[in-house]
Amino acid sequence: MANTVKILLKNVPFFGHLPEDAINHLEAIVTEKTLGDGDVLFREGDNANTCYIVKSGAIEILKKDKKSGKDVRLAVRGQGEFFGEMSLLEDSPRFASAKSSGQSTVIEIDRDQFSKLIGKYPALAMKVMEVLSSRLRQSDIQLINDLQRKNEQLEFANKRLYETSRELEKSYANLKTANKFLERIISASQFFIVVTDQDGKIFIFNDEAKRIFGCDFKDIAGEEIGILIKPTGKGEILTEIEGNLKDGKIWRGDILTETHGHSRLVIELVAARVFDEKGEIFASLYMGRDVTEEKNIERQMIMLERMATRGEMAAEIAHELNNYLSIVFGNLELLEMEMQMGNIDNAPKKIKSMKDGLDRITKFTEGLMMYSRPASKKERFDLNAFLENELFFICSQNRFDGVDFEYDFDRRLPDITADKSQIQQAIMNLLNNAADAMISNAKGNKKIILRTQYAEDAHTVRISVIDNGVGFTDESLSKVFRQHFTSKESGHGFGLLAVKRVIKNHGGKVWAERNPLGGAIFNIEFPVIVEEKSQVAVPQIG
Structure with missing residues (x-):
């Protein structure tokens, strides 16, 4: 073997004191191994009966971490350094693994051959003990230094933890104060405020909401918004609101709704999504007020x-x-x-x-x-919701005391384009006539049905006002809607003529018929212009 090995052996603390013939004997019993990058020389737990000296390259000493299962590097042995020396003295498994870092060459010394060498040169055993003792001492010193360093790090971390804890306590106190202040603002707000979480469940409900909707927070906590807002007429309005919110839009509008106490009111509502700092949905806000009186x-x-x-x-x-x-x-x-x-x-x-x-x-x-044809200002609106809203206000008038109103609305009816004021006046005239026709009815026997029907093929809408009053004679039925015709002692016939003019202004027709169950039916019918709804995007809030 080349003189390089002999020189390498002499530089190892174990063997530097040996005489030349002992070095020559040692050189004869060692073997040489070449390793590629990443090649494992031995693994943790393998049987140990050889010691190694690095001739060239570098060898990593690795220990597997029990918690993570990953290898932790304990040391790197370079040229002239030795490792695995404990295997020369005891028969125990490998304490760690050895892996080549890059191309490397090692010299392997067998334990049996080394034992024979000790028998011939007893002083070698003492030298090995000295080197091992020195390494143990260095390991202890390194361990102590590591412990001191970790202790310093732990003390620093503990200090930072204490400071962070104080800061968190202060932040928590500030947050608690801010939260109480926010609760007071929400509670004292003149607007009702309802907030739902990401799953649509109610978790904020202020005092004004309690007053308006007639229920306590415990009754609706964890429920969906539909438990509070129950639109009459256009029931799909909640679907429309949710569609707007999904598109990142704010919904604004008036809704005729029914409370827990089964009373009706008109609310002005604003609904919007609330986003967190990451742009993700945090909650949905529903805010508004009771505008019934307004x-x-x-x-x-x-x-x-x-x-x-x-x-x-x-x-x-x-x-x-x-x-x-x-x-x-x-x-x-x-x-x-x-x-x-x-x-x-x-x-x-x-x-x-x-x-x-x-x-x-x-x-x-x-x-x-x-x-005297009135000026027309037509706009697009939901006829069913409009009629129900009108009845909500009309039925409180004295002339309709004791009248039982019933809705029979065709939910297929699309939004129509018409003059709201004129349609309102026409319906009001027909409802007034119906109330007058039932004056002689017994208490509890006054009923008005307001019905809408949509003829999809003809694109027409029909509104019918049905009462159970005195009805028509053959003569009066033939004269309805003629000028100056009236069946009332103090009437002048202008009301029904006004209805006829309004419907004519909308390109429609009006007629009357007998109610088979007793009373009268007034029908108005006009064409519907079907249009696609358009939505205007508004900025999201967060």
């Missing part, structure tokens, strides 16, 4: 404005009528005076003048009926 006042204001307008028109009409009537009354007074004087020669002239005046009044009133 809507009622708004309707009354509109009615007052209409009455004021009608009052002005009535004053102008009265002025015109007075002009015509002054001619009639003037001629009537002159005729009376002349007849008292026995002069009747001018009577035919005076009578003709009065007749002409009355004809002018008749033509004037007919002209008012003919040319």
